[in-house]
Amino acid sequence: xxxxxxxxHELQQVATLLGRSGLxxxxxxxxxxxxxxxxxxxxxxxxxxxxxxxxxxxxSEHQSSELFAEIIHGLIGRGYQAGIENFFVYTKPAQxxxxxxxxxxxxxxxxxxxxxxxxxxxxHYLQQYASLVEDGKNxxxxxxxxxxxxxxxxxIEKAAAKVDKLYVFVVEADHSSFPFQVRFDLVQxxxxxxxxxxxLATGPYAVSQVTFPEYFLKNSDLARDEQxxxxxxxxxxxxxxxxxxxxxxxxxxxxxxxxxxxxxxLQQQLGQYGVELCELARIESTEGAISASRVRQLxxxxxxxxxxxxxxxxxxxxxxxxxYLQQVHIEPDLGRH
Amino acid sequence: MEIESKAQAGTMQSSDMMVYVExxxxxxxxxxxxxxxxxxxxIRERIEQQLTLMNITKGLIxxxxxxxxxxxxxxxxxxxxxxxxEA
Numbered sequence: 001x002x003x004x005x006x007x008x009h010e011l012q013q014v015a016t017l018l019g020r021s022g023l024x025x026x027x028x029x030x031x032x033x034x035x036x037x038x039x040x041x042x043x044x045x046x047x048x049x050x051x052x053x054x055x056x057x058x059x060s061e062h063q064s065s066e067l068f069a070e071i072i073h074g075l076i077g078r079g080y081q082a083g084i085e086n087f088f089v090y091t092k093p094a095q096x097x098x099x100x101x102x103x104x105x106x107x108x109x110x111x112x113x114x115x116x117x118x119x120x121x122x123x124h125y126l127q128q129y130a131s132l133v134e135d136g137k138n139x140x141x142x143x144x145x146x147x148x149x150x151x152x153x154x155x156i157e158k159a160a161a162k163v164d165k166l167y168v169f170v171v172e173a174d175h176s177s178f179p180f181q182v183r184f185d186l187v188q189x190x191x192x193x194x195x196x197x198x199x200l201a202t203g204p205y206a207v208s209q210v211t212f213p214e215y216f217l218k219n220s221d222l223a224r225d226e227q228x229x230x231x232x233x234x235x236x237x238x239x240x241x242x243x244x245x246x247x248x249x250x251x252x253x254x255x256x257x258x259x260x261x262x263x264x265x266l267q268q269q270l271g272q273y274g275v276e277l278c279e280l281a282r283i284e285s286t287e288g289a290i291s292a293s294r295v296r297q298l299x300x301x302x303x304x305x306x307x308x309x310x311x312x313x314x315x316x317x318x319x320x321x322x323x324y325l326q327q328v329h330i331e332p333d334l335g336r337h
Numbered sequence: 338m339e340i341e342s343k344a345q346a347g348t349m350q351s352s353d354m355m356v357y358v359e360x361x362x363x364x365x366x367x368x369x370x371x372x373x374x375x376x377x378x379x380i381r382e383r384i385e386q387q388l389t390l391m392n393i394t395k396g397l398i399x400x401x402x403x404x405x406x407x408x409x410x411x412x413x414x415x416x417x418x419x420x421x422x423e424a
Contacts, residue, residue, distance in 0.1 A: 066350050073349035080345055080357065102349050103369045103401040120367070120399070 002074045005034045005045070013042040014055070021057040029055065030082070033074045035067055046071040048079050052210060053089040072102055076118060086119030088210045108233040115210070115230055122234075125203045126242045132198055136164035139247035139278075140240075142206050143168060144292075146176040148186040148315050151251065151290035154283045159249040160194045162278070167243055172201045173208040177296060177330050182318070189314035205234050228265045236273030249278045254289055300330045340396025344420035347405075347413040354402040354410060356417040361397040364388070370402035383407045387414040396421075 005014060014032060015025035029047035032055075036042055044067040046056035053075050058067050076087055088107075089099060096106055096114040104116040139159055145152050160166040168191065170184045178186075184201060191197045204210045239245070248270060253259040266277045282289045290310050298306055299319070307316055318324055340358045347355040354370075366388075368380055380402060387410070388398065398414070405413065 069349040069351070073355070076349075076355075077345060080343075085357075101371060102403070103371065118401075 002033060002035050002070055004078075005032045010034065010042075014045045014047075017042050017045055017059065018055055018057055020060070023055060023057060025055065031075065031078055033071060033078075035070060043067055044071050046075050048075045048087075051079070051084050051087055051204060053087055056089070068098060069102060072099075086117060086121060086204065088115065088117050088204070090115055108230060108237060110226060110229055110233075113226060113230070122203075122205060122238050125205060126238065129200060129243075132200075133243055134165055135244050137246055138165045138167065138244050139163035139249055140167040140169060140243065140245045141249045142171065142202065142235075143187065144171045144176060144207070145178075145183045145187050146292045147178045147183060147295060147311065147319070148190045149290050149292050149295055149311050151282055151292075151310075152187070153190050153312055154290075155249065155251045155280055156191050156197060157194055158280050159247075159278070160197050162249075163247060164196065166194075166197045166249075167245065168197055168199045169202045169206060169239075170199060171207045172203055178328050182323075182327055186315050186318060190312050192314075205239065206231060225265075228262055229269070232266060232269045236270060236275060240273055240275050245275060247276050247278050249280055251282050252279050254282070255291065255293075296330055299328075338392050339394060340398075340418065340421050342421050342424040344417050344424055346417035346420060349401070349403065351403050352405060352409065354400050354405040354413050356413045357399040357401075358417045358421050359397045361395060364393070364395055365397045367397070367399045368402065369400065370404070372402070372404050379407075380405075380410060383410045384414055387411045388418075391415065391418050393418060 005011060011025070011032065014034060018025050029049045031048045032045070033047070034042050034045040042059070043062050044058040047054050053072070056068075056071060058065075058071070079087060089104065090113050091099060093109050093111070093114045096109065096116055099116045100106065102118070104118045105121055107115045107117055107122065109115070139162065141156060141159055143152060156166065156168060168187060170180070170187050172180050174180050176183065180201070184199065188199045191199065202208070235248075240248075248266065250263050250266065253263055263277075263279065270277050284290065295307065295310050298304070298310075304320065307319060311319070340360050343357070343359045345355065345357050347353055349355060366381060366384055368377055368384075370377065370380060380400070384398065384400065400413075402410075
């Protein structure tokens with residue numbers, strides 16, 4: 001019978017069953033399900049963390065049964081009740097057919113992993129923007145803008161001047177101090193004066209939980225490389241052709257090693273999709289490059305005065321409003337993102 | 338009548354289907370199926386028939402089919418619609 005698993009003993013059973021398939025148990029799932037036989041032996045298990053299905057395995061003696069479909073059905077049914085409509089899974093390339101048989105769609109595959117999704121999917125995500133698509137020499141930037149600074153504005157103005165239309169994709173995943181809706185809103189207000197700019201949400205298709213297959217790949221360097229390949233492939237295969245994007249712009253990255261190596265990977269891999277990477281120099285204020293992390297540091301110290309040097313009026317207006325206090329939580333010891 | 342809340346019905350087993358319904362401005366039927374090439378038109382016809390029978394004129398109806406026969410299609414649609422009314 002399909003059931004949620006939560007006791008220490010049950011989770012130990014999950015870890016053992018996963019171990020036999022060469023998978024690791026991770027304690028951070030939102031939902032852990034299992035199917036046991038009459039003796040209480042665990043035959044199949046699967047977990048969900050947000051929209052990502054993981055830690056899925058069926059006992060080797062029961063592989064041919066419908067236990068796999070039952071586990072996936074349970075995870076998706078309960079996830080749907082929790083408000084999630086589109087699900088993702090990473091699997092070995094040799095095994096992705098078992099998900100396709102359940103109407104999952106293959107998004108991309110590398111030598112080591114395949115990424116699949118279940119739901120209305122990337123086609124639906126793109127379709128909602130169909131009316132914005134125009135042929136031409138278009139470009140894009142993918143930004144988090146946590147929050148929108150004069151640096152972002154400069155990058156977007158420069159990029160927009162070089163193309164017919166510039167699509168600004170704001171990362172939708174909420175790992176940032178400023179929630180998505182606020183970040184998106186401040187970008188929109190901050191670039192309203194640039195005629196050929198359209199601001200869009202990335203959905204789960206860039207820099208999201210979905211583009212982090214660490215779980216599947218135990219070696220974390222390998223995982224990071226793989227993550228970047230998947231992220232760039234999603235962009236190159238689906239997003240760029242849909243919007244006729246020929247150029248992707250990034251700001252030069254003086255501080256963050258992760259962003260720096262991501263830019264390097266973009267440089268190497270975008271070409272195969274007919275997209276050219278253009279790196280633009282950042283503007284500097286009197287105290288070095290303008291970055292959102294500096295803005296957050298100042299905010300953490302309640303130091304509002306220097307902000308006018310770093311953010312446009314539209315962002316400043318928000319930072320000094322009551323909405324800021326209600327919607328944004330700045331952690332004192334912050335990372336770069 | 339229109340679909341007023343989200344609901345689901347069915348299973349992912351072979352010869353069955355999952356049905357997801359939710360509110361929408363018009364009637365939209367989206368079909369995914371392992372046998373879509375051969376049978377999409379027949380699946381759609383059966384879904385439309387059942388929705389007409391239940392007088393549903395607005396809603397997003399998504400099905401994820403693994404080769405359900407037409408009585409199974411009718412039953413799953415009926416259950417999903419009923420659940421959306423009860424919620």
